Amino acid sequence: MSKKLETELYKAATLTFEELGFLLPTPEVDEQQLNAQVEAAVSVDFEGPFSGRLLVRVCGGLLPTLTANMLGEENVPSKSLQYDALGEIANVICGNMLPGMAGSKDVFHVSPPMMAESMDLPPVAEVQVGLGLGRADLLLFISRYPALMEE
Amino acid sequence: MALNILLVDDSSVMRAIIIKTLRLSQLPLGEIHEASNGQEALKVLDGNWIDLALVDINMPVMNGEEMINKLRQNPATADLPVIIVSTESSETRKEELIQKGAGFVHKPFTPETLRDAVLRTLGGLDEQKAGDRTL
Numbered sequence: 001m002s003k004k005l006e007t008e009l010y011k012a013a014t015l016t017f018e019e020l021g022f023l024l025p026t027p028e029v030d031e032q033q034l035n036a037q038v039e040a041a042v043s044v045d046f047e048g049p050f051s052g053r054l055l056v057r058v059c060g061g062l063l064p065t066l067t068a069n070m071l072g073e074e075n076v077p078s079k080s081l082q083y084d085a086l087g088e089i090a091n092v093i094c095g096n097m098l099p100g101m102a103g104s105k106d107v108f109h110v111s112p113p114m115m116a117e118s119m120d121l122p123p124v125a126e127v128q129v130g131l132g133l134g135r136a137d138l139l140l141f142i143s144r145y146p147a148l149m150e151e
Numbered sequence: 152m153a154l155n156i157l158l159v160d161d162s163s164v165m166r167a168i169i170i171k172t173l174r175l176s177q178l179p180l181g182e183i184h185e186a187s188n189g190q191e192a193l194k195v196l197d198g199n200w201i202d203l204a205l206v207d208i209n210m211p212v213m214n215g216e217e218m219i220n221k222l223r224q225n226p227a228t229a230d231l232p233v234i235i236v237s238t239e240s241s242e243t244r245k246e247e248l249i250q251k252g253a254g255f256v257h258k259p260f261t262p263e264t265l266r267d268a269v270l271r272t273l274g275g276l277d278e279q280k281a282g283d284r285t286l
Contacts, residue, residue: 019259020168070164072171085164091209092258095238104242110209112161 005125005140008100009054009093013129013138016092022069023062026130033135034128036060041116042087044094048108052124052142054097055116056090060134087113093138153181154273155200159192159215160207160236165258169205169236169265176266189218196228203273205256208237208248219251232272236260 017023036059043055067077067085125140186192190213208215222228234254254272
């Protein structure tokens with residue numbers, strides 16, 4: 001896996017969780033976070049100089065807290081709002097990660113978020129972000145542009 | 152004068168975040184209208200007085216760029232102030248969109264960034280004071 005891709009993915013993810021979700025990533029993923037069960041996942045596809053998919057999974061009861069933080073509400077938001085919030089998180093992470101990988105001039109089209117499906121490819125980058133008692137997993141799949149995967 | 156604002160974003164959560172941010176910004180707010188794509192937004196504009204539109208780019212049915220093109224072609228809405236609120240990070244694309252007479256706020260944004268972009272777009276803020284994430 002590419003260290004550069006993982007670094008850009010981690011930077012975009014932590015920025016988004018901090019500024020949009022008001023959740024501070026922990027410096028390391030501890031055992032409790034590591035064992036947290038997957039609760040929801042979404043993905044966004046992108047096309048441009050290289051094409052692929054970003055999959056975002058949240059684990060350990062993170063999603064209601066994340067959504068409530070984004071909305072500034074104390075009550076637990078509905079499931080549909082929780083999926084909407086996770087989709088927006090994935091969209092923002094994707095939009096912020098691509099220029100770090102490709103350069104600020106390259107143009108990408110990012111598709112609307114959808115319920116997550118993995119790809120029949122190994123991820124080229126995979127990072128985990130510890131958040132409270134849970135964690136977020138981010139998997140980047142590239143379907144075209146082999147040179148990027150070799151970096 | 153209270154501002155009537157149109158929010159156009161396919162994410163209801165993002166619309167709620169923007170509304171919350173606008174309310175925190177101490178801007179004089181009037182009616183806030185919501186639409187989940189460009190086509191819905193054009194219908195809202197048909198029947199309501201709007202002072203400012205905050206528009207996402209990537210949306211189903213009609214995206215933000217197509218919506219802005221239609222606004223600019225219609226004499227009744229050609230001069231409507233528009234701020235794009237998007238994850239778009241390509242400088243090339245941002246320049247293209249700004250050429251259409253729109254401000255730009257990058258997601259994620261702080262309340263101050265959004266407030267400054269609104270004030271600047273409406274002519275109430277010196278460009279020197281612009282936030283670092285706005286163009």
